Amino acid sequence: MEIINDVIGKNGLIFAFLLVGVIMLLSAWISKTFTQKRIPAVAIAVIIGLALAFFGDKKGISDVSIFAGMALLGGSMLRDFAVVATAMGADISKIKQAGLAGTISLFVGVFVSFFVGVVIAISLGYSDAESIATIGAGACTYIVGPVTGSALGASSEVIAISVATGIVKTIFLTIATPMIAKRIKLDNPHSAMVFGGLLGTTSGVVAGLAATDEKLVPYGALTATFFTGLGCLLCPSIFYLSLKLFGF
């Protein structure tokens, strides 16, 4: 037992790869078996992650010594590095296909998400610009939240709230989209692109559209791939500075 602890302790990052791989596998299975893939595996995986954090304290599960490597894998350096890499999937020449409506929907989507998140954060008692901006960013996607939070130096607790906000958005979107699709006339590629740009949380957009009409998925994904990048650009900069200007 001591030998095992010793090996894991010295190779924490590698153990984290194994652990996260198992979590991903488990969540894919849960998504398939219990929700008929209605709830995206990604959302389940992040929820499992958040749940695991209860086993630790301030630094989540990495407070438990054999899980210390999780802090390395999930630290802001590797996270931001991987998030930047996702820009490869966003082909800027395709923004022309999205057209004016798609482009407008992206900017409106990021702004409105941030704004609604900010209003709720303020009305529930947050008063410092860093926390408010982080929660607003989390209302964009569960990636924009932590990226903004660590850039601005928000507390781990607030970052956790922002991730949870993004996850609630993803899951609620997945469930609500097929129910509301008719009322919002989400039945053609044009609307699907606007939908992807406004909601932006890729896993939720894809899962929601798949449950509505498989054919619409690529159109929604086209605009949604730009959303997180735009959010990471605007939330910790212009949006945060505007909050400062308004005296927070």
Add this chain to the structure above:
Amino acid sequence: MKIYGVALLAGCFLLGKILGNMLGALININSDIGGVGFAMFLLMLSSIYLRKKGWLVQESERGIWFWSSIYIPIVVAMAATLNVKAAVSGGFIAILAGIGVTVVCLFLVPVIAKIGRKNESES
């Protein structure tokens, strides 16, 4: 070589972060103002440019794709290392904001889709 792609990614990442921090210092706020966003923008532009020149071959791109495909697992690891215990009291905010944002944005879909259509018929 995959490392060429990873190196390009690293270069864009660092340049973006430096830009973000410089911007922060410029306006006297000691934080990174949009660094990740700048980095993503740089990567998009440089990859388009290098692809046109024929300098970014698929093998190099794969080095970037690997990191792109690993970001969800990294986010899961991050979620597991957050101060969740202290955040429980904020769970209500997460639910309210998550649902509120989604509802507002869903109802904006027909509004913005209309604007686009009008432009299409004009052209």
